[in-house]
Amino acid sequence: MPAEDLPGAFITVEGGDGAGKTTLARSLTECLRQAGRVVQMTFEPGGTALGTRLRSLVLDPDLTMSDWDETWLFLAARASHVQEVLIPALTAGEIVLSDRYSDSTLAYQGFGRGLDLERLSSLNRAATQGLTPDLTLLLDIPAELGLARARARSSQADRIGDADLAFHGRVNAGFRMLAAEQPERVCVIDGRQDAAAVLDEALEVVNRWLDGRRARS
Numbered sequence: 640m641p642a643e644d645l646p647g648a649f650i651t652v653e654g655g656d657g658a659g660k661t662t663l664a665r666s667l668t669e670c671l672r673q674a675g676r677v678v679q680m681t682f683e684p685g686g687t688a689l690g691t692r693l694r695s696l697v698l699d700p701d702l703t704m705s706d707w708d709e710t711w712l713f714l715a716a717r718a719s720h721v722q723e724v725l726i727p728a729l730t731a732g733e734i735v736l737s738d739r740y741s742d743s744t745l746a747y748q749g750f751g752r753g754l755d756l757e758r759l760s761s762l763n764r765a766a767t768q769g770l771t772p773d774l775t776l777l778l779d780i781p782a783e784l785g786l787a788r789a790r791a792r793s794s795q796a797d798r799i800g801d802a803d804l805a806f807h808g809r810v811n812a813g814f815r816m817l818a819a820e821q822p823e824r825v826c827v828i829d830g831r832q833d834a835a836a837v838l839d840e841a842l843e844v845v846n847r848w849l850d851g852r853r854a855r856s
């Protein structure tokens with residue numbers, strides 16, 4: 640079920656650790672609401688009670704788990720998020736803005752951990768019931784800068800965020816490859832810009848997409 644079959648608009652924000660996803664998702668939500676649109680902001684892993692519990696497990700630095708165990712936890716969180724939050728909001732015609740979604744699995748567990756991309760794509764399809772974003776905003780910044788920002792923000796240990804720089808470099812390169820494969824869905828925004836410039840660029844892309852859809856329908 641592509642999101643285009645539902646009346647709402649499904650937008651995801653993706654990118655490596657500290658790229659500015661949460662900052663952008665919040666400001667974009669506020670701007671769209673000020674323009675009179677109904678927006679639900681949500682995030683992964685999380686967005687449901689089960690997802691929040693799974694998030695704390697998957698990020699817990701005191702737990703060790705295999706790369707596949709990690710993947711299953713993310714997929715379980717995604718499946719409940721899709722069923723409980725995304726499909727109902729999109730069915731109700733809302734704009735749904737999700738801070739991370741399926742591309743993060745391909746970038747982190749696929750390009751970062753080295754798990755098979757075809758298999759991950761097929762598991763993503765199963766967990767999401769085929770729900771694909773209408774539009775994805777990819778914040779692209781060098782891994783060093785993202786990690787420095789994330790660490791300046793919080794000193795809390797994080798099992799995935801604390802992985803080495805080479806891992807985060809592969810994740811970022813993976814996101815860029817995913818964007819290059821699907822340029823009609825994924826829009827790359829230079830995350831090195833200040834937050835206001837990132838927001839302006841994102842707003843332009845989102846408004847253009849929303850206007851284009853209105854024209855088509």
Ligand SMILES: Nc1ncnc2c1ncn2[C@@H]1O[C@H](COP(=O)(O)OP(=O)(O)OP(=O)(O)O)[C@@H](O)[C@H]1O
Nearest residue numbers: 655656657658659660661662788789792832833834
């Ligand atoms: N464009 C920007 N320029 C400079 N600093 C920024 C910018 N965007 C966000 N920040 C700051 O960088 C830090 C990380 O931003 P944010 O939490 O939005 O990133 P994130 O991509 O959501 O990170 P995570 O992957 O850890 O969830 C925050 O302290 C935030 O205030």
Ligand SMILES: [Mg+2]
Nearest residue numbers: 660661662738
């Ligand atoms: Mg965040």
